[in-house]
Structure formats: C-alpha cells, structure tokens
Amino acid sequence: MLEVTALPLDVLRARTSEKWREYPDDVLPLFVAETDFPLAPAITDALQRAVAIGDTGYIASRTPLADSYAAFARRRFGWDADAERMRSTADVSMGIVEILRRVTAPGERVIVTTPVYPPFFELVTEAGAVVERVPLREDGKGWELDLDSIRAAFDEGARAILLCNPHNPTGTVHSRDSLAALAALADEYGAAVVSDEIHAPLVQPGTGYTPFLAVSDAARRIGYAVVSASKAFNLAGLKCALMITAADSTTAIVSGMPIEVEWRTGQFGLLAAVAAFSEESDAWLDGLLHALDQNRRLLADLLAAHLPGARYRIPDAGYLAWIDLTDLGWGDNPARRILRDAKVALHYGPAFGAEGAGHVRVNFGTSPEIITDAIERIAALVER
Missing domain, CATH: 3.40.640.10 (Type I PLP-dependent aspartate aminotransferase-like (Major domain))
Structure with missing residues (x-):
C-alpha cells in the first residue's frame, strides 16, 4: 500500500476544473465529486x-x-x-x-x-x-x-x-x-x-x-x-x-x-x-481507500463534537457523505445558508430528490485539514 495524501490547498487552487473554479477563493469546495489527491504514478x-x-x-x-x-x-x-x-x-x-x-x-x-x-x-x-x-x-x-x-x-x-x-x-x-x-x-x-x-x-x-x-x-x-x-x-x-x-x-x-x-x-x-x-496501480488505490477510511471516520467525530444535531451514517463506499441537517432548522436546502454564511460549498440535498430535503452531500475526498476547517466553519453558524 502506498501512502496517499491530498495536495496542499495552494496547489489545489491552481487547478482549473469545476471544483476549483466555480467559487471564489474564500470558499472551501466540497460539492462536486472530484478528489484532491495526486494521480496514481502509473497514470x-x-x-x-x-x-x-x-x-x-x-x-x-x-x-x-x-x-x-x-x-x-x-x-x-x-x-x-x-x-x-x-x-x-x-x-x-x-x-x-x-x-x-x-x-x-x-x-x-x-x-x-x-x-x-x-x-x-x-x-x-x-x-x-x-x-x-x-x-x-x-x-x-x-x-x-x-x-x-x-x-x-x-x-x-x-x-x-x-x-x-x-x-x-x-x-x-x-x-x-x-x-x-x-x-x-x-x-x-x-x-x-x-x-x-x-x-x-x-x-x-x-x-x-x-x-x-x-x-x-x-x-x-x-x-x-x-x-x-x-x-x-x-x-x-x-x-x-x-x-x-x-x-x-x-x-x-x-x-x-x-x-x-x-x-x-x-x-x-x-x-x-x-x-x-x-x-501497478493497486497499491495506490489501497492507499487511497485507507485515506478515505480515515476521513469518513474523522467526519463522524467532527460532526459529533461540533454539530451534534447532524445525522450521518458512515458510508461503505466512495468519498461522499449524506448528512441530515434537518434538526438545525436551516430549511429544506441548508447548503444555501452554509455557502452564504460559512463559505463552504456543499451539494444541495433537494437536487437528489424529495428525500434530500434538509440534507447536504459532503465530499470528503480531500485533506483532514480541509474537512476540519469546513465543519468548524459550519459549526460557527450554530454558535451564532
């Protein structure tokens, strides 16, 4: 297994893909399903x-x-x-x-x-x-x-x-x-x-x-x-x-x-x-899965500590978290307020169907530091 770690934020902001160009630099983008890791060496x-x-x-x-x-x-x-x-x-x-x-x-x-x-x-x-x-x-x-x-x-x-x-x-x-x-x-x-x-x-x-x-x-x-x-x-x-x-x-x-x-x-x-x-890429993929395993568990710990009203079930696959924020009272589409006031871009829950009301989708295919910063920003809205 190779150690796979996310690229630093300054390098990521040099990317020109959707994740890093949709919003200004004061926004942490955790919406679209792109990851922040370097490519596998064989690729x-x-x-x-x-x-x-x-x-x-x-x-x-x-x-x-x-x-x-x-x-x-x-x-x-x-x-x-x-x-x-x-x-x-x-x-x-x-x-x-x-x-x-x-x-x-x-x-x-x-x-x-x-x-x-x-x-x-x-x-x-x-x-x-x-x-x-x-x-x-x-x-x-x-x-x-x-x-x-x-x-x-x-x-x-x-x-x-x-x-x-x-x-x-x-x-x-x-x-x-x-x-x-x-x-x-x-x-x-x-x-x-x-x-x-x-x-x-x-x-x-x-x-x-x-x-x-x-x-x-x-x-x-x-x-x-x-x-x-x-x-x-x-x-x-x-x-x-x-x-x-x-x-x-x-x-x-x-x-x-x-x-x-x-x-x-x-x-x-x-x-x-x-x-x-x-x-040749199996070791890299194993390293990615290990990093994502740590991130999905980190997200659970951060939510429990900072947003206890959030309901989150650790996913079995992928790097996308489906989080129910209904109890925070931020309406059917809480990602709107989070983007406006916390400067964190999440995928809008209602876009996934009526069952997405009150939900957000979070991309945790990034660094622990960015995940932590994002959840702390969102938690600050509750503290206000």
Missing part, C-alpha cells in the same frame, strides 16, 4: 509518455482497455467479466443514455431509487423515457432497495431500473441478496437493469461488494453495467467508460450501437484508464 507516467510523443489521435479499433478492466474486476471483486462483451464510450452518463434509448420506448418509465445522483433524472429524460421515483427504504441501520415498491412499479409498466451500485449519495453497498432479488423481479417482468458502478473501486475492504452482472443468471440475462476509472482515480475530464454485458441478447444491443458511440471515448481517458486498472 502520470502513461499521460506523460503520450504527450512526449504526441499520442493524441483517435482511439484505436483495438485497445487493451477491456482486458485491463477484466483483470481489475477479477483481482478486486472476484468477478470474471468477459472482455469480449465490453465496449467503451465517453463516460458513464453517455453509456446510460445510449443503453436506455435501446431498452425503452419513448414515454416508457424508468425507475430511479431516490435520493440519487441528480443527473439520473436528466439522463432518463434525455433517453426519451419518464422517471419513476422509488425511494430507498431506510430501516434505521442503513438504506436498501424497496423491492415491494419496485415490483409495484414494474407491475404498472416500468420497463427498466437505473441502479446506482454502490449508491450515490448514501454510500450504500447493496447486498448480494437484494441485487439477486432485483434481478429476479426484472427478469420476471422482462425489464432491464442498467447498473451505474462508477463508485465500485471505492468500496471499503470487507464490505462485500457484488457487481450486478455477477449476482445471478437472471442478472446476466437482463443486466447492463457501466463502469469507469473516473471517480476512484479522478479522471472525469479525460472521458472513458465501459458498457458491459453478459448475455448474447444484451451484448447484441450494445454491439449494435453506432461506431460513434465508441469513438467518443477520449484517447487520454483510455490511456489513463488502462494504467488505472493495471496491477
């Missing part, structure tokens, strides 16, 4: 080599990307994904839209499990379908799929479900049994499951993550997975994702997409993803 080397020789053309018709991801999935998840059933595109969102366009007809309904990553609502609409909201069920210990309500939605005509596995914003890792039950339901109704697994590399050790297509024969018959190195390795701007299938019928749908869907893959994104998925 830096791959990109530097490409720049040195001008390797900046179109992606090739034959690349090592699928084989690289298949090996990564085998090492990290124990999943024997078939490299022959993978096809690249620009990003996970594009992959979702292209699949939904082919498994639903215009006006048909697609289930999303709120609170959920806000672009899901737009992606379903972009594909020509209609959003059917089926909230996760909270049992006091965690969140889980509401299988009874999902069955009811299928029974009323929903043709697909857009799954978030692991779930954003809650950090929930859906159990194998729950995913198997979902697959059986979808198979019974002839519906598709499109599983966004972009946060999968960020599952904490021992959590028991299962890729959807590894769950059962039913999952393989009706399922599609869309994956990327972008969240774990901070490569969102380089544009590369994989659409994965596990049955002849689903593979035919992805294989039948126009070649332009694949050519939208970024050359730098592909080179970086191959390096990220290589065994």
